[in-house]
Amino acid sequence: MYVSNHLSLVEQHRQDAYSISERTAQFLAAGGAVAHLPSPPRNPLPPKRSAKIDPDTILKRRKPPISRAERNALRKLAEAL
Template sequence: MISFSLNPDAQNRIRSAELAEAVAEFESRGGQILQGECFTGNPIPPKRRDWIDPDTVLKRRTRALSAAERGRLQRRTRVV
């Protein structure tokens, strides 16, 4: 099968030549190109609140006992 489309390198060369011509024409008319800030793509995380809601603190789950803590607790109960 014969493909009449250009390979990506040739397409890029043609497109960059068109862009270079457009930039040269823009600058010849007195246009100025300004370099802006770089876009990082990372959104700024939401700001955290300065205060803590007391109701939320009371609703938090206590963390589960570890195996070592359970063993210590069992040993203490055996002694009593």
């Protein structure tokens, strides 16, 4: 027979479970009602991105790499020095 390693954890929280069930019974006996609401979506959609572009923002763009011909020309200039 298999015995869970978490049995002592269950025993530790048993008193809390009894307390919660007693308080729930008192709430319902006093005229309280339990509302069953729909659950929230699991993965909420991210907020929409703004289409506004701030004119003060400076975009950092990467310069295109030099071509093979430009690289060869620079190499020839370097050798000439």
